[in-house]
Amino acid sequence: MKLSFTTLACPGWDISKIVDAAVASRYDAIDFRGYLDAVEIVESRSFKGRALREIASRVMDAGLEVSCLSSGARMTARDKADRECELDKMRHYAELCGAFGCRQVRIFGGAVEGVADPVASAAETLATASEIARDAGIVLAVETHDDWSNTTMLRSALCAAGDPDGIGLLWDLQHPWFAAGEKPDVSARNLAGKLCNTHWKDMRRMPDRGFHLCLVGKGELPLHAVFTSLRSIGYEGWATLEWEKRWHPDIEEPEIAIPAFAEFFRELARKTATM
Numbered sequence: 001m002k003l004s005f006t007t008l009a010c011p012g013w014d015i016s017k018i019v020d021a022a023v024a025s026r027y028d029a030i031d032f033r034g035y036l037d038a039v040e041i042v043e044s045r046s047f048k049g050r051a052l053r054e055i056a057s058r059v060m061d062a063g064l065e066v067s068c069l070s071s072g073a074r075m076t077a078r079d080k081a082d083r084e085c086e087l088d089k090m091r092h093y094a095e096l097c098g099a100f101g102c103r104q105v106r107i108f109g110g111a112v113e114g115v116a117d118p119v120a121s122a123a124e125t126l127a128t129a130s131e132i133a134r135d136a137g138i139v140l141a142v143e144t145h146d147d148w149s150n151t152t153m154l155r156s157a158l159c160a161a162g163d164p165d166g167i168g169l170l171w172d173l174q175h176p177w178f179a180a181g182e183k184p185d186v187s188a189r190n191l192a193g194k195l196c197n198t199h200w201k202d203m204r205r206m207p208d209r210g211f212h213l214c215l216v217g218k219g220e221l222p223l224h225a226v227f228t229s230l231r232s233i234g235y236e237g238w239a240t241l242e243w244e245k246r247w248h249p250d251i252e253e254p255e256i257a258i259p260a261f262a263e264f265f266r267e268l269a270r271k272t273a274t275m
Contacts, residue, residue: 001239001269002067003027003029003239004030006242007030007035008034008070008245009241009242009243009254010254011034011036011246012036014036015058019058019064021254021259024259025263028065030059031068031069031240034246039072041096042071042092042096052096053099056099059100060100068197069105070106071093071107072108073087073093074086074107074111075108075121075122075126076115076148077121077125086107090129091132094132097136097138104196105139105140106197108142108143108148109145113147118157119156122148122161123158123160126157129167133166133167134166139168140167141196142154143172143199144169144171144191145172146175149175151186158194168197172201173223177221184226184229185229188226188229188230189233192233198230198240199242200223200241202219202220203219213244214251215252215257215264216257216260216264217268224268239265243257245257
C-alpha cells in the first residue's frame with residue numbers, strides 16, 4: 001500500500017509546507033481536502049488558473065502524486081434539484097483532477113432523514129455519477145461515513161445502481177466499527193472488489209458515547225485486524241491518514257501526527273509481513 005495524507009491535517013499550511021512534510025516522512029501522495037481558508041478546493045482561488053498550475057507543479061516536482069481530491073458532494077438527494085446540485089459538485093472536482101493526473105474524487109453518502117427510499121435515491125445519483133467518472137477517466141469513491149457507515153447498506157446502493165464502472169468505495173476505518181458495530185473482516189468482505197482508498201485514524205471512546213481522536217496506534221481501533229483484512233482481499237491501494245485537525249483543533253499538531261502515522265504504518269506492515 002502507498003501512503004497519503006489529507007490536508008484536513010494541516011489547514012494552516014501552504015503548498016510548500018505540505019509538500020515538504022510529505023517528502024520528509026516519505027509519503028507517496030497528498031489528498032486535498034481543503035486548502036488554507038477554503039474547505040472545498042474548487043471554490044478556492046488557489047486552485048484556478050496560474051495558481052493551480054503552480055500548486056500542481058510544486059507537487060509533481062517533488063515526486064509526489066495526488067491520491068484523491070476529497071469533495072463534500074453526496075449521493076443521497078432529497079429531490080431532483082438537490083441531486084443536480086450534488087452532481088455539479090462532482091463534475092467540478094472531476095474536471096480539476098486533470099490538473100494533477102489524479103484518478104479519484106471522494107464523495108459522501110449523505111443524510112437519509114426525509115428521504116423515502118435512500119438506496120433508490122443513491123442509486124439514481126450514482127447512475128449519472130458513473131458517467132461523469134467514466135468521461136473524466138476517474139473513480140468517484142463513496143466513503144463509509146455518516147448515514148452510510150454500514151457497509152452492507154452502502155454496497156446495496158451500488159448494487160441497485162447496477163454496480164457501475166467509475167464508482168468505488170472508500171473505507172473510513174472508524175465509522176463502520178464505531179457507528180455500525182462491524183468487525184474489520186466483515187467491512188473488508190463487503191467492500192472487496194470496489195475498494196479504492198482507505199482513511200486511517202484512531203480514537204478512544206468517551207463515557208458520553210462520543211469519541212476522542214488520538215494518534216494512530218494509540219487508541220482502540222483494531223488496526224492490526226484492519227491491515228490483515230485488507231491483505232486478505234488483496235487490497236494494494238492508498239492508505240491515507242485523515243487527521244481531522246481542521247474539525248478538531250485541540251488534537252495534536254500536524255508536525256507530530258503526519259510523521260507519526262508514516263512510522264506507525266511502516267512498522268505495522270513490517271510486523272504483519274513476518275507473521
